[in-house]
Amino acid sequence: MDIxxxxxxxxxxxxxxxxxxxxGNIFSRFCIGK
Known part of the structure; x- marks a missing residue:
């Protein structure tokens, strides 16, 4: 993944x-999941 x-x-x-x-910080804000 580029990100x-x-x-x-x-x-x-x-x-x-x-x-x-x-x-974890980014995904917790956007609720996308890992």
Missing amino acids: RAALHHLGEITGEISTDDLL
Whole structure:
């Protein structure tokens, strides 16, 4: 998925949040599910 790849790279750059945390935050807001 492009979104997952983008989030993975963002997490690597910032080092502030893990990809799973970021995905969980986004999906919990939009109720899409993982």
